[in-house]
Amino acid sequence: MMKKQPVIAMAILLLAALLSCSPRKESVYRKSMPIMDTIVSITVVCESKEQAEKALKETFAAMDHFAGLINFYSDASELSAINRNAGTSATKVSPETFDVIEQAVFVAGKSGGAFDPTIGPVVKLWDFAGRKMPSGIDVSRALPLVNYRDIILDRKNSSVLLRKKGMLMDLGGIAKGYAADIAAASLKKNGILSGLVAVAGDIRTFGMKPDRTPWSIGIKNPRQTGERDEIIAKVRLTQKAISTSGDYERYFIADGKRYHHILDPETGFSAETCRSVSIVADTAVYTDAFSTAVFVLGPEQGMRLAKEMGFDALIIDGHGTTHITDGLKEKISFEKNT
């Protein structure tokens, strides 16, 4: 008779060792959805799969709802209604819309107009995919319509009026951050204690990873050459948001000059003194809008604004030199290969 028992026992033992997982309390669930013309990725740390799925579902729904309100390209959005009624009548909007516009006006005021949500008429003249630059005359004609002071907010009636006809509000520089905050709030409401929301490059973190370490966020290398140097630095964050504005996202190069999507509301042309600006703050609505504002202001003035607001900042200027706040130094580690 064959002596098979030891062999079979061994095989079963091995199989058991393979299949058994150490009992895990918390798991990481991750899901992505296309929202606001970009990809939203949410990572949650949760003990139950059902709870995680429910939280993710509700959160994506909340974000989708918000995206519908402020969609620049949809005639059905509240933002489009505001733009249609520019110069004629105030538009009653939902609390989220009112709030995000109010925040936008706040950032615009703080940055002296370096960030301006009424940049719409100028943005419309540019075609970055088609590599088309507007003429100076067109830009100078559009510029008078760009002024955040012409946004009239009526808190009591929750209504918004753009004072001049032809004004166009574009919340593209703040809505993603705001959406990340909405997501974080929705997740917390659903009992999630730890998570990460990434609306493209606008990231909001809260809590810790299951191994009790902070979330690790890579900052994109503005002059990436390949897969290995995609990230220039890593930042460890918890309870914080981070956004980066860079001249490499949408751009074209004409006559050796880089034209990119971060437009200076003062000139109507691309801001030139930075390659990328990363801002760390408590909420993503601020990091999103202020990273644009600081980018437009340039390394010196921008750094001053960031410090004044109590934010952490990493600025990579036009020469590739990095400027960094003291507070960020202990949270950041630069990559060797860049």
Next chain:
Amino acid sequence: MQLQDKRRIAILSAYALALHGFEALLPSPIPWLRLGLANIITLTALILFGFRTAFTITLIRVVLGSLFAGTFLGPSFVLSLGGGICGTCAMGAMLGISRKFFGPVGLSLIGALFHNGAQLFLAYWIFIQRIEAVIFITPVIMLLGTLTGFINGIVSDILIKNLLKKEPDSLHNVAQA
């Protein structure tokens, strides 16, 4: 080659083909799982009648089998041929080294190992060119091959013993040769 040899090859090839075809009809619970029943015939032929017979049977089985299935010269034919040749050669070589060391089960395991090894190599080399894909599937194939090879080996063992019992004279000569 004697007439008797030819007849023997024809009959054994028919058996191999029948098993080959029968196996294709079986529903396979796990993808990639092939019982390799035809290898029972190859192995039995190898031990009783020598390498040349076994090798010829393998070639006939692969070519006719693919012709019947309509996959002649297709990807699965290439894999089948490569696996069949490599497996048979490996078993033949091991038997040539020692007739005592490994029994039918051990030979069958070696055959399965080399059969699958050759197929994986061919799949990588000709079709996939993606080393991760091959590395990932290799242990799974190896496990399945070992299990089926083990069973086939036992069946061959029984078959050989029965054949030797029934026709000890005519077969013993060959087996000793």
Next chain:
Amino acid sequence: MTLADRALFTVLIIASFAGMFYTREALSQGTEVIIEVSGKPVFTASLDLDRDVPIEGAHGRAGVEIRDGKVRMKEAPCDNHICMKQGWITRGTIVCLPNSIVVIAGGGVKKDVDAITG
């Protein structure tokens, strides 16, 4: 069965399990789906973004479905449909040999960051 037979069987079984365990650990642990046709990558996307991906294989159009962090070959123009029978996977590979299509789940560069800003 000789002693060598048994020894070989044991060694092979252990080696298979060890191999499975090892490849599970050693293979790239990215969160991407990479689809290759004839060795060339034709599609790369995150495993956590649900979508259907039509792939033009060597013998016609195949369909790959990504759902809830899993991926499967939904349809393929081949005879045996081994790739489709493999069902949903979260890591590893689905190979459709006749069409030279390889679907690799959990591939890509293993990023040691949780998200990228910029």
